[in-house]
Amino acid sequence: MKPVRKAVFPVAGLGTRILPATKAMPKEMLPVVDKPLIQYAVEEAREAGIEQMIFVTGRGKGALEDHFDISYELEATMTARGKSLDPLAGTRFPAGAVVSVRQQAPLGLGHAVWCAREIVGDEPFAVLLPDDLMVGKPGCLAQMVEAYGRVGGNIVCAQEVPAERTASYGIITPGARDGRLTEVMGLVEKPKPEEAPSNLGVVGRYILQPEIMPILGQIGKGAGGEIQLTDGMAALIGEQPFHGVTFDGERHDCGDARGFVLANLALGLARDDLAPAIRAFLAETGGG
Numbered sequence: 001m002k003p004v005r006k007a008v009f010p011v012a013g014l015g016t017r018i019l020p021a022t023k024a025m026p027k028e029m030l031p032v033v034d035k036p037l038i039q040y041a042v043e044e045a046r047e048a049g050i051e052q053m054i055f056v057t058g059r060g061k062g063a064l065e066d067h068f069d070i071s072y073e074l075e076a077t078m079t080a081r082g083k084s085l086d087p088l089a090g091t092r093f094p095a096g097a098v099v100s101v102r103q104q105a106p107l108g109l110g111h112a113v114w115c116a117r118e119i120v121g122d123e124p125f126a127v128l129l130p131d132d133l134m135v136g137k138p139g140c141l142a143q144m145v146e147a148y149g150r151v152g153g154n155i156v157c158a159q160e161v162p163a164e165r166t167a168s169y170g171i172i173t174p175g176a177r178d179g180r181l182t183e184v185m186g187l188v189e190k191p192k193p194e195e196a197p198s199n200l201g202v203v204g205r206y207i208l209q210p211e212i213m214p215i216l217g218q219i220g221k222g223a224g225g226e227i228q229l230t231d232g233m234a235a236l237i238g239e240q241p242f243h244g245v246t247f248d249g250e251r252h253d254c255g256d257a258r259g260f261v262l263a264n265l266a267l268g269l270a271r272d273d274l275a276p277a278i279r280a281f282l283a284e285t286g287g288g
């Protein structure tokens, strides 16, 4: 079984659910507490053993590449002023470890993943959607890589979603269950609640086999007029092992204001230096 060494970060979406924040700034640069979303995802990938990070970007996303580049001016000035460079530690990579490719038009998540096909090559790869902020120990992708070591094939992160919200997710037709592992018998993108095969949704982490790439190149537009990753994955079911892993941890959907604010509160409350001030504020304003 080939190890998972590469991760694709599709970051070419328009982020319309959290406008105006994302008008001139990539959604993935939104900070939760003091770190941009993309850095949480990249750190999670690194923890899971990923060696190469592949960003699928679009116009106006240059800040994402700059974030993982050396900022000579900043570092020289900080050093001259005797300031520690420790806060920049998670942004530094060996040359070639972060690469990017353009998605020229936002045709959908499936199309974004397909844009990375030449860099992925003939090996399994992970996909991480940075607006799904996953908090757990070990991290979400590490938990999935552990499951991959046991069952191989394709793995998605699965989460029970409210029955009335199935139309916001890819939904799994579940087969045999074994602890946190569920066999995936079918996948359907954004079904209405009355048509959903379950309320087990796919959230933003995947381990996929390279055979999905030619499929993504061939399938047409699906739900919402976009080329859907779910439709490409559905074509692999029955051909290769396919499982969902229920993540042991917390997920924050930072793609809209509600999830974004709650993520800031949750991660702020988890910090010893910030929690007392947040608790005091909530108590004062009647929210604690």
Ligand code: UTP
Residues within 6 Å of the ligand: 010, 011, 012, 013, 014, 015, 016, 017, 018, 027, 056, 103, 105, 106, 107, 108, 109, 111, 112, 129, 130, 131, 255
């Ligand atoms: P979303 O469904 O969150 O879409 O995409 P979006 O455009 O980012 O945001 P909204 O819905 O307009 O607010 C899920 C992931 O797929 C990427 C996004 O960047 C995000 O990480 N994506 C989506 C692309 O890279 N390209 C696309 O064409 C569509």
